[in-house]
């Protein structure tokens with residue numbers, strides 16, 4: 001097979017926007033392109049939405065909210081979401097290939113992403129008819145009860161690192177609660193959010209309940225968030241963009257969920273199971289080439305285990321070969337040339353300006369046959385001081401920093417020593433130490449003896465600069481309904 005065939009979707013994709021049950025171009029017919037990060041080749045183009053297009057999408061979602069979606073019983077809405085999960089599973093291999101082509105991630109990771117996306121629809125389908133209120137005892141002369149009403153039209157602003165999973169993570173609970181959604185995928189990775197429109201359509205989701213506007217963040221995304229008919233914004237991405245979104249949503253008092261990344265620690269205490277700690281650390285930092293908001297990007301290790309950890313981590317990182325995601329290599333490319341440059345700059349600054357030790361990696365990778373790809377070597381920066389920029393700033397690439405501590409108490413202080421607070425892992429055989437860590441750490445999720453433990457049912461979100469609001473689990477639903485209290489004098 002020709003390389004161009006082998007590394008293609010193998011089908012013509014309809015990449016027009018999805019508005020009100022139809023596939024449409026932008027009103028000015030402008031388009032943007034998307035590339036395969038492993039080759040740098042353009043693999044498709046999609047519309048660049050104008051503010052008018054965003055207006056049409058929001059109007060359609062508003063009409064569906066008051067119309068077809070509301071008319072459906074909650075049980076029927078749940079069935080539609082269950083069907084969406086089944087159809088997504090039927091389409092899993094095709095969707096995984098397309099996700100890999102667009103984002104660069106290894107195929108096995110894309111397969112997990114598609115399964116997780118289906119699991120979101122499956123999980124929240126069951127809640128559609130269970131969002132019931134309370135009755136409030138006020139004595140003989142009153143009857144009082146609450147209703148859980150959908151908040152309204154939601155905007156879902158999606159990042160490029162987990163394109164379909166982040167879409168499903170926000171859209172499934174929103175739809176289960178009776179809301180509608182206008183999705184703005186990242187310009188780098190818009191394909192699977194668009195293709196999800198066909199899947200939801202086949203599942204029986206009425207026109208307008210799930211709309212997708214594609215294009216740039218500064219134009220399409222900004223117009224969507226600023227739209228006065230948007231009641232809630234769910235955003236995942238950078239701190240700076242999240243702050244702007246919060247300001248914009250404030251103009252029409254829309255609520256926001258902000259998931260803004262992190263610098264999450266993986267703490268390894270002296271009594272840890274070394275094998276589990278090594279495997280957990282590698283997974284924490286090199287999944288999706290480190291482009292993960294919840295990545296464990298700081299190893300915080302007690303001195304007694306430092307040498308043993310490094311002896312094992314360094315050869316394992318050095319042995320990770322890179323390749324095209326469809327060949328399912330240990331590590332894929334970064335999403336874009338810009339991301340490759342940013343990661344390289346972080347590491348160069350650590351090496352030259354801060355004189356830190358690069359124990360392994362620390363350079364872009366040349367992959368034969370994929371000279372246009374954005375590959376970076378799995379990297380470990382050893383014995384980094386707490387105030388080093390590489391320790392404090394989110395690099396969003398395959399770069400692990402190592403901080404050495406003298407005790408469990410110091411480990412907690414060091415683990416808390418950044419402005420972020422998304423996730424935290426700890427490896428120890430001492431349950432009291434693990435629980436004290438869970439109590440004292442600034443994080444929304446704590447993983448004990450397995451990094452990334454949990455999944456769709458476990459609430460997820462940050463503290464400090466990592467944001468606020470919770471996604472996943474039952475907790476996510478509270479963003480998508482509002483409590484109305486009705487009280488009658490008898």
Ligand code: NAD
Nearest residue numbers: 158159185186216217218221222237238241260261293396
């Ligand atoms: P970004 O925050 O700018 O983009 C995320 C999403 O927001 C995209 O869909 C984008 O189009 C949209 N957007 C951008 N500006 C907007 C605006 N003014 N109004 C509404 N929507 C807007 O992130 P980026 O530029 O793609 O990546 C930059 C850095 O952000 C990365 O290097 C990484 O550190 C971080 N990041 C974090 C996550 C995460 O999971 N928390 C995901 C992606 C990127």
